[in-house]
Amino acid sequence: MAPVPFALNVPDTAIADLKARLALTRFPDSAPGAPWAFGTSVEYAKDLVGYWKDRFHWRVEEAALNAFPQFKVAMPDVDLHYLHVPGVGPNPYPLLLLHGWPGSVYEFLDIIPRLTDPARFGGDPKDAFTVVAPSLPGYGLSFKPGQKRFSLQDIAATTHALMTETLGYKTFAVQGGDWGAGTASMIGNTFPASVCGIHINLLFVPRERPDGPPSPESQKYADDLAHWLKEETGYQQIQGTKPQTLSFALTDSPAGLAAWIVEKFRSWSDCDGIPENAVSRDRMLANISLYWFTGAIGSSFWPYYARLHDTWPISPANPITVPTGYAAFPKEIVRPPRAIAAKTYTNIQRWTEMKKGGHFAAMEQPEALAAEIQAFFRPLR
Secondary structure (H helix, E strand, O other): OOOEEEOOOOOHHHHHHHHHHHHOOOOOOOOOOOOOOOOOOHHHHHHHHHHHHHOOOHHHHHHHHHOOOEEEEEEOOEEEEEEEEOOOOOOOEEEEEEOOOOOOHHHHOOOHHHHHOHHHHOOOHHHOEEEEEEOOOOOHHHOOOOOOOOOHHHHHHHHHHHHHHHOOOOOEEEEEOOHHHHHHHHHHHHOHHHEEEEEEOOOOOOOOOOOOOOOHHHHHHHHHHHHHHHHOOHHHHHHHHOHHHHHHHHHHOHHHHHHHHHHHHHHHOOOOOOHHHOOOHHHHHHHHHHHHHHOOHHHHOHHHHHHHHOOOOOEOOEOEOOOEEEEEOOEOOOOOOHHHHHHHEOOEEEEEEOOOOEOOHHHHOHHHHHHHHHHHHOOOO
C-alpha cells in the first residue's frame, strides 16, 4: 500500500485522563541515603510530575513534531510511522535515522534541520540529506495493541524494506544510537549492498576485557564495564525476562513511566546529575508522553527479550564489513576500545572522540553529531 500522510492529534480526553492520573499519584517514601542512590529521586519525581501536570504543554510539543512531514505505511505486521524530510541542496542523499530505547522520533527534532538544510546553519548545501526517521516497529506511533513483537532482526528488515521497497532508494546512509545503532549494524551486515556506510554512536560488541597487557584505556574500559554489568543492567534483565509484568505498572501509572525513563536520562546523559542539563524538560516529557499516549512501553521492551532468548546476530564471527563511522561520546553507557570494536566492525573509517555528550547524542549535542554524520558520509555518498 502507498504511504498515507499523518499528523499526530492526541484527543483532549486522553490529555485530561493523563492529568487526572498525575494528580492521583501515590509516591513512595525515600530510601535512606543520597537522592538517586537507589533509583529515581522521590523529590525530583514529585517536581517532575507536578510540572507535567500543570506546566507542560503537550500541544506545543505535538506541533513541533507535526512541523515535519510524516507518513504511515502498511507493512507486514505493522503500520509503520516515519518522518520523511526532503533535503535542501543540489543532491540530497537519503539517510535512515534510527532512535532507540527509551527514545523516540522526538530525539531528532533538533538535528533533522541541520541534516536536511546545512546551509541554514552555515554549512555546505552539498552535505544535505533527505532524512527518513521511523518510529521503530513496536515503538510510539508504530504500535497498536495486539500487533507482533519485533526483534532487532525484524526491525532491521522492516526499516530496510521501508527505504528500498516503499521509498525506492537503491542505496542510502544509516545512522543510529542505542537500538538504532544495533539496527544500523544489522542492516550493514544483512544488506551491505543497500548502504554506502553506517554511522553509530553506540557499539554492539562482546562485553569482554581487552587482550594483552593492560593500558590506561583498556583498564578504564574494564572498570567501566564491571560497574555497568553490576549496577546498571537490571532494567535489561527485567525487560528481557518479564516484560509483560513490568508493562502493567508503566502502562497504568504515568508517574511510574516517567520515573522509569527519567532515571535513564540522568544516568546515561552528560548532565552532571541533573537531566535538564543535557535535555530540556519539555523535550524529555514529550518523549515520555509519546510512550504514554501510544501505550507502547511494553512492546518497546521486546528487543531486550529477543536478545536474551534468541541467537544474538552481531559478533566477530559475523562481522559488519561496510564502511563504519563511530562518534565516541564521553558519557555513553559503554565505550569499548577500538581494538575490541574492530573485531566486530572490520571497516571502521572514522572514529571521533567527542568533547561532550552521552547516550542521547542527537538530543544532547545535535550540532556536533550532525557535523560528524556529514563528515563521515561526505566521501561515501
